[in-house]
Amino acid sequence: MQYDKLECVMKFPYLGSCINSKDGNSEADVMIRIGKATGVLRKMDNIWRNKTLSVKIKLRIFSSMIIPTVIYSCENWKDSDIIRNKLDVFHQRCLRNIMKISWTNHVPNGTVLELAGQQPLSLLVAERRFRWLGHLFRLPDAKHALEWIPEVGKRKQGRPKQTWIDRKSVV
Secondary structure, three states, X not given: OOOOOOOOOOEEEEOOEEEEOXXXXXXXXXXXXXXXXXXXXXXXXXXXXXXXXOHHHHHHHHHHHHHHHXXXXXXXXXXXXXXXXXXXXXXXXXXXXXXXXXXXXXXOHHHHHHHHOOOOHHHHHHHHHHHHHHHHHOOOOHHHHHHOOOOOOOOOOOOOOOOHHHHHHHO
């Protein structure tokens, strides 16, 4: 083992997450997490179709089983509109499936969230990210970690990339 050469790969699984070594993009990890949560959702299909269980109990099961599966290690994901949109679309699709609200009923997404008593998944991820940020602030060298912007080569034309501190005021 000590003389074996290690293979150089672009992405690899580590502790349930997909690490992308090329550019650090976390869209692949988000898609894998959504796929795993969809698998759990499909395995519990008999619960969602059960007519004796109330919608309230089904939503509690959803919140305790599916949501933690999809947002596992979300604190480390890149914050982008594409990722937020993918998470919110998945969340809405699941809620509509559980509550049996068809797209032909023309019920707005905000109303579905209100009926379910939940907030958008992207806001839950933002909360967890800021909670993690609070833990980082307690570290002695936290300033260096928060102001660091990865350099992946030449910067593209346009507005500079935002740091965590810049994003805090947006969310």
